[in-house]
Amino acid sequence: MTTWDGFQAFATTPVAAPPPPGAPPRSLEERLAYHSRFVTVRTPAIDALAKNVRTLMILGRHQAVTARPSLIVTGPAGAGKTTALLQVGRACHLAHTRRHGATAAAGQVPVAYVLVPPASAKALATEFARYLGIPVAAGMSQARITNAVCHTYTSAGVQLVMIDEIHRLNPRTTTGAQSADLIKDLTERIGATFVYAGIDVTTTSLFTGVRGAQLAGRASLVDCAAFPARLGDSEPFRDLVKAMETALDLRHHRPGTLPKLAPYLHERTAGRIGSLARLIRQAAITALVDGTERITKTTLEAIRLDHLAEQHYQPRTRPRSRDTSTP
Numbered sequence: 001m002t003t004w005d006g007f008q009a010f011a012t013t014p015v016a017a018p019p020p021p022g023a024p025p026r027s028l029e030e031r032l033a034y035h036s037r038f039v040t041v042r043t044p045a046i047d048a049l050a051k052n053v054r055t056l057m058i059l060g061r062h063q064a065v066t067a068r069p070s071l072i073v074t075g076p077a078g079a080g081k082t083t084a085l086l087q088v089g090r091a092c093h094l095a096h097t098r099r100h101g102a103t104a105a106a107g108q109v110p111v112a113y114v115l116v117p118p119a120s121a122k123a124l125a126t127e128f129a130r131y132l133g134i135p136v137a138a139g140m141s142q143a144r145i146t147n148a149v150c151h152t153y154t155s156a157g158v159q160l161v162m163i164d165e166i167h168r169l170n171p172r173t174t175t176g177a178q179s180a181d182l183i184k185d186l187t188e189r190i191g192a193t194f195v196y197a198g199i200d201v202t203t204t205s206l207f208t209g210v211r212g213a214q215l216a217g218r219a220s221l222v223d224c225a226a227f228p229a230r231l232g233d234s235e236p237f238r239d240l241v242k243a244m245e246t247a248l249d250l251r252h253h254r255p256g257t258l259p260k261l262a263p264y265l266h267e268r269t270a271g272r273i274g275s276l277a278r279l280i281r282q283a284a285i286t287a288l289v290d291g292t293e294r295i296t297k298t299t300l301e302a303i304r305l306d307h308l309a310e311q312h313y314q315p316r317t318r319p320r321s322r323d324t325s326t327p
Contacts, residue, residue: 001086001113002113002114002115002127002130002131003130003131003133004109004112004131004132004133007089007093007111007112007113007131008093010086010090011089011090011093011094011111012093012094015039015040016034016037016038016039016040017039017247018034018039018246018247018248018249019249025251026249028288031249031250031288032285032288032289034249035248035249035281035284035285035288036281036285038244038247038277038280038281038284039244039247040083040087041240041243041244041247041273043080043084043240043273044236045073045075045079045080045081045084045222045223045224045225046080046083046084046087046088048222049071049073049084049085049088049195049222050087050088050091052071052220052222053071053088053092053160053193053195056068056069056070056071056193057092057159057160057193060191060193068187068191068192068193068194069193069218069219069220070187070193070194070195070196070215070218070219070220071193071194071195071196071219071220071221071222072166072195072196072197072198072201072219072220072221072222073085073195073196073197073198073221073222073224074197074198074199074200074201074202074221074222074223074224075199075200075223075224075225075226076199076200076225076226076272077199077272077274077308078272078273078274078275078306078308078309079224079225079226079272079273079274080224080272080273080274081164081197081198081199081224082164082197083273083274084197084222084224085113085162085164085195085197086113086162088162088195089111089113089160089162092110092111092159092160093110093111096108096110096111096159107156108156108157109132109153109156109157109158110157110158110159110160111158111159111160111161111162112128112131112132112153112158112160112161112162112192113131113162113164114127114128114131114161114162114163114164115127115163115164115165116163116164116165116166116168116169116179117168118168119175120175120178120179121142121175121178121179121181121182122141122142122145124179124182124183125142125145125146125149125182126145128145128149128153128186129145129148129149129152132149132152132153132156134148134149134152136148142182146182146185146186149186149190150186150189150190153190153192154189154190154191158190158192159191159192159193160192160193160195161186161190161192161193161194161195162194162195162196162197163183163194163195163196163197164196164197164198165197165198166196166197166198166201166206167198167199167200167201167204167206168198169183169206170204170205170206171205171206171208171209171211171212172205172208172209176205177209177211180211180212180214180215181211183215184211184214184215187218196219201221202221226270226271226272226273227240227266227271227272227273228271229262229263229266229271235262237262237265237266237271238259238262240273240276241258241259241261241262241265241276242258242259244258244276244277244280245257245258245259245280248280248284248295249284250284250287250288250293250294250295251293252292252293252294253287253293253294253295254294257294257295257296258280258295261297261300264297264300265279265300267312267313267314268300268305268309268313269305269309269312270308270309270312270313272308272309274306275305275306275308275309278305278306279300279303279305279309280295282303283295283299283300283303286299286302286303287299
């Protein structure tokens, strides 16, 4: 994913989808593969991010003097930030291909996806180079790598740069300050919209100091929070569970089972879409392997989730009745 070839393969691979009505039954292996990939539910965070990215790309299209406005997707771990980022990147790539045609788009790179490494600014510059296969010799300085990155990204027509794990960047440290300066340099020299994603960035040191203030002054936040059980008259988490259940390809599953278990599922996952998707996918695969072809609460209870979800979940136990019998 962090190379152009990898991202292009991701963007152009057809998304997983449940079988259409009337389609012939899929084999066990096909259904195991399907539930392993599973569907990506369109969430409010994805919608908000897509809308804001489109607007900022138009806003910055002819802005050449200063850095373009940017976006930061923030929220707790497992809330779907990276998924939202990648889905918007996929949409941008496909829109570019539709607009220009596959032949004309060949050789162009509309989207870049880079992870912030827990290392130096030079290591970050190298990650940008690695995405487009720019050769980096052992003795190359950070300045030479940066120049090569800016030249190649501009020549390739990069329009959207997605930087994940931005919470790793701490401008209060020497290394973090140098990485922040590098990103600022790239935003001013590459004619693209920059979108970042990180865990709870407002509680980290990302916006501290002069460099953090610069980033805060240019970036808007898109909150990718956990799903609440209830929001006014709506039940966002139950709706999410229903959407995932609708996508299941299990022959004996009873529709409506999972939405009825929404309160329990919310307790299990703390409303995090990442934990919920993993739980339902694992349960579906278990149901396929053991031949039951349906998900029940017993199936769900037997599955061990990520440590964050397991720490949150406190199963309710009935208090033991006092023994009133005499010895």
